[in-house]
Amino acid sequence: MKRLGRYTLLFERRPAILGHAAVCGKKEAAGPLARDFDQTFLDSYLNQESWEKAESMLQTEAANLAIRKAGLQKQDINMVFAGDLLNQCISSTFGLRGMDIPFLGQYGACSTMAQTLIMASIMVECGAANYACAVTSSHFCTAERQFRTPLEYGSQRAPTAQWTATASGSAVLGMSGDIQVRHATVGRITDLGVTDMTNMGAAMAPAAAQTLLDFFNDTATKPEDYDRIYTGDLGAVGTKLLYELLRENGIVLRNHEDCGLILFNREAQDVHAGGSGCGCSAGVLCGHILNRMDRGELKNILFMATGALMSTTSSQQGESIPGIAHLVHVGRG
Amino acid sequence: MKKKTPQQYDAMVQKASPHSPVLKNCLFAFLSGGAICTLGQALANTFMLLGLDLKDARTCVSISLIFISAALTACGVYDNIAKYAGAGTLVPITGFANSMVSPALEFKSEGFVTGLGAKLFTVAGPVLVFGISASVLYGIVLYIIGLF
Numbered sequence: 001m002k003r004l005g006r007y008t009l010l011f012e013r014r015p016a017i018l019g020h021a022a023v024c025g026k027k028e029a030a031g032p033l034a035r036d037f038d039q040t041f042l043d044s045y046l047n048q049e050s051w052e053k054a055e056s057m058l059q060t061e062a063a064n065l066a067i068r069k070a071g072l073q074k075q076d077i078n079m080v081f082a083g084d085l086l087n088q089c090i091s092s093t094f095g096l097r098g099m100d101i102p103f104l105g106q107y108g109a110c111s112t113m114a115q116t117l118i119m120a121s122i123m124v125e126c127g128a129a130n131y132a133c134a135v136t137s138s139h140f141c142t143a144e145r146q147f148r149t150p151l152e153y154g155s156q157r158a159p160t161a162q163w164t165a166t167a168s169g170s171a172v173l174g175m176s177g178d179i180q181v182r183h184a185t186v187g188r189i190t191d192l193g194v195t196d197m198t199n200m201g202a203a204m205a206p207a208a209a210q211t212l213l214d215f216f217n218d219t220a221t222k223p224e225d226y227d228r229i230y231t232g233d234l235g236a237v238g239t240k241l242l243y244e245l246l247r248e249n250g251i252v253l254r255n256h257e258d259c260g261l262i263l264f265n266r267e268a269q270d271v272h273a274g275g276s277g278c279g280c281s282a283g284v285l286c287g288h289i290l291n292r293m294d295r296g297e298l299k300n301i302l303f304m305a306t307g308a309l310m311s312t313t314s315s316q317q318g319e320s321i322p323g324i325a326h327l328v329h330v331g332r333g
Numbered sequence: 334m335k336k337k338t339p340q341q342y343d344a345m346v347q348k349a350s351p352h353s354p355v356l357k358n359c360l361f362a363f364l365s366g367g368a369i370c371t372l373g374q375a376l377a378n379t380f381m382l383l384g385l386d387l388k389d390a391r392t393c394v395s396i397s398l399i400f401i402s403a404a405l406t407a408c409g410v411y412d413n414i415a416k417y418a419g420a421g422t423l424v425p426i427t428g429f430a431n432s433m434v435s436p437a438l439e440f441k442s443e444g445f446v447t448g449l450g451a452k453l454f455t456v457a458g459p460v461l462v463f464g465i466s467a468s469v470l471y472g473i474v475l476y477i478i479g480l481f
Contacts, residue, residue, distance in 0.1 A: 050442045150439035152406050153456060154415020154422055154431050156358065159351040193339030194346060202346040210334045240349045249335055320339075 001125045005218025007211075008185045015124035016177025017330070018131070019070025022287030023061045024279070025140070025166030031264045036287035037167075038065050044141055044166065052090060055139035058168035058279070059084070059095030063135045066170035066286070070131070077101045077172065078129035081116035083108060084137050084278055085164075086146060091137050101133070110204075110233050111187070111307030112136040113169060113282035114326035120173045121181040121328070130174060137168035138277030147197070147312055158198040162235045163271035165263055169282030171290070179293050183219060183329035187211040189309065191322040197315050201238025201260075201273055204306040207323035208234060209245035211304060215327050216251070223253050227298045230289060232281035232305035232325070233260035235274030259284035259305075281305040290330075299332045358419050365414075365421030373398060373425075395426055402430035407438065432456040 002010045021038045029040035039061060046054040059082065067074060080099070082092035083106035096103055108115035116134035123129040143164040144151055173181070190207035208231055216222060223229060234242055239258045246253060259281040260274035285303055292298045304327040310319065373394045380390035402422075405411040411431050415422045422428055433453060440452035454461065 052442075145439055149456060150435040152409060152412050152431070152435040152438055154406075154412045154418075154428070154435075156353075156416060156419045159353060192337060192342040194342075199346070199350060202350065206334075206337070206342065213334050237346075237350050241345060244345060244349070245334070245337075 001122070004183065005214075007188075007214040008183055008218035009118075009122070010183055011121060011125045011181055013125050013175065014180040014182060015121045015173045015175065017171050017179040017181065017290060018174045018177045019066045019068070019072070019172040020170065020286040020290045021062050021065030021069055022167065022169045022283040023058055023065070024168075024283050024287075027140070027163075027269060028165055028167050028263060028283065031269060033263055033284065033288045036291050037283065038069075038287070044139075051139055051141040051145070052086065053094070055084065055086070055091040055137055055142050055168075056095035058137045058139065058166070059091055059135055059170075060098070062137065062168035062170040062286070063096060063099065063133060066135070066172045067133065070172040070174070072131060072172065074099055074101060077131050077133050079104065079120070079123055080133040080135065081106050081119040082135045083112040083116060085109065085143050091139070091142070092135070095137070096135070108305075108324060108326065109307030109309050110138075110276055110278050110281065111305040111324050111326050112278045113285055114232070114303060114305035114328050117171060117173075117181070117303075117328050118184045118186065118326055120171070121184060124173045124175060131172060132174075133170060133172050135168065135170035136278040136282045138164050138166070138279035140164045140166045140277075143277055157272055159272055160196070160199040160201065160235075160237050161272045162200060162233060162260060162274050162276035163264065164277035165275045165280035165283060167277075167279030167283030169279065169284075169286030171286055179290065179330060179332055181328060182331045183215070183327075185211055185215040185218065185327040187325040187327070188214075189322045189324055191320050193320045195315070195318065195320045197310070197321070199237060200276060200308045200321070201233075201235035202241055203308050203321035204323040204325065205234055205238040205241035205245060207325040208238070208242050208304060208306050209249070211325040211327050212246065212302075213249055213251070215302070215329075223251060223255060225300070226255065226302050226329075227300050229253060229256045229302045230281075230284070230304065231256065231258045232307070233274065233276035234258050234306055235260045235276065236266070237273050238306070262288070293330065293332050296332065301330050303328045303330060361417050362419045362421035362424075365418035366424060367421075369398070369421065369425045369427060398426050399430040402427040403434045406431050406434040429457060429460070432460070
């Protein structure tokens with residue numbers, strides 16, 4: 001492993017994604033990417049007593065599926081990196097409680113998929129783990145009751161608001177495989193003073209622009225060098241702002257897609273500015289994107305998950321929303 | 334990245350963010366709120382036909398509307414109506430009923446006392462606190478004015 005420029009890591013041994021799995025809920029299964037999910041649950045409770053238990057179950061399922069698809073057993077995994085949106089990351093701890101794998105909890109809000117992927121890649125690259133697993137999830141109902149109002153409360157959503165995806169994604173990393181992690185850029189916390197909790201895309205866009213610029217700068221590459229650049233959950237507003245911020249810095253994105261914009265059919269499914277949540281980028285990466293790489297349709301992609309690092313307390317106290325974005329360069333070859 | 338002040342970025346955000354459809358929301362609120370009031374009047378007339386006096390009939394209207402909204406909330410229908418109706422369902426007593434029943438449903442998973450009991454007023458609490466405070470203040474003012 002080598003450091004490239006100021007912010008980017010170069011993985012010389014190229015840890016590989018050996019297995020990946022994505023599971024989702026009913027609304028996601030009704031969206032354009034339905035066929036990319038390994039499993040879908042039509043009951044929002046997943047036959048559990050609470051939504052929190054349901055979300056934990058999503059992680060259990062995704063992690064188990066990814067390990068199985070990698071042709072491995074639970075005991076082969078040396079380390080699991082996991083996180084979610086709930087207080088004290090309970091979806092991860094309860095979801096992975098029974099797996100008996102050394103566990104390191106992560107919190108990066110909706111950027112968690114990229115964060116756990118980077119951590120797992122580093123561990124495999126440096127030999128600390130033969131196999132490492134990255135997993136994250138979100139559930140519309142658990143997020144809604146933690147961050148906003150009770151579900152059955154009748155209110156109108158702002159047009160800039162995003163819809164938390166009910167989904168989980170997991171990837172298993174090890175040495176020698178076709179789909180390889182080549183670079184990673186760990187993002188810096190960026191805050192341009194957005195305080196509106198219903199406009200997370202706007203809060204995260206500066207972080208996304210910064211990480212992307214850092215990566216291009218460090219690697220001396222440009223957007224056209226990649227088949228596709230995926231951002232996590234900027235949504236319609238955040239995407240627009242990202243384009244504008246990059247244009248001001250002399251970069252035009254033509255091969256970009258936002259996971260929050262492709263997971264749902266925005267108009268028909270009434271998700272306003274698009275999807276969000278850890279499960280949004282995780283589900284799209286571990287389902288749609290990696291499936292396309294497996295089929296050879298994509299060979300060289302950038303995956304950058306974005307997160308809004310506030311809590312309900314900080315927001316009520318009038319603090320602005322700090323944003324973060326971590327980037328992973330995945331190549332086939 | 335080129336430096337940007339929060340003020341400059343805020344201007345960008347304002348431009349990029351779509352605004353709520355205020356006119357449409359007002360129209361829907363007017364129609365749905367009006368419909369609820371019409372329903373209330375119809376109920377009042379019915380109760381009076383059944384022999385209640387005006388005061389009792391009005392009390393029964395409130396009870397009926399609260400019951401209907403609570404039932405609709407419990408069935409998971411209320412929020413779907415409120416999505417379009419907005420202030421139309423929020424302002425009448427229906428909104429108050431919904432704001433009590435929805436946390437009750439939501440937090441029962443955390444137990445009867447620490448969940449339902451403690452969280453029952455999470456939405457309605459501020460309305461009660463400031464509503465009751467305002468009415469007390471209004472009462473005092475009215476009393477003082479009455480002295481002269």
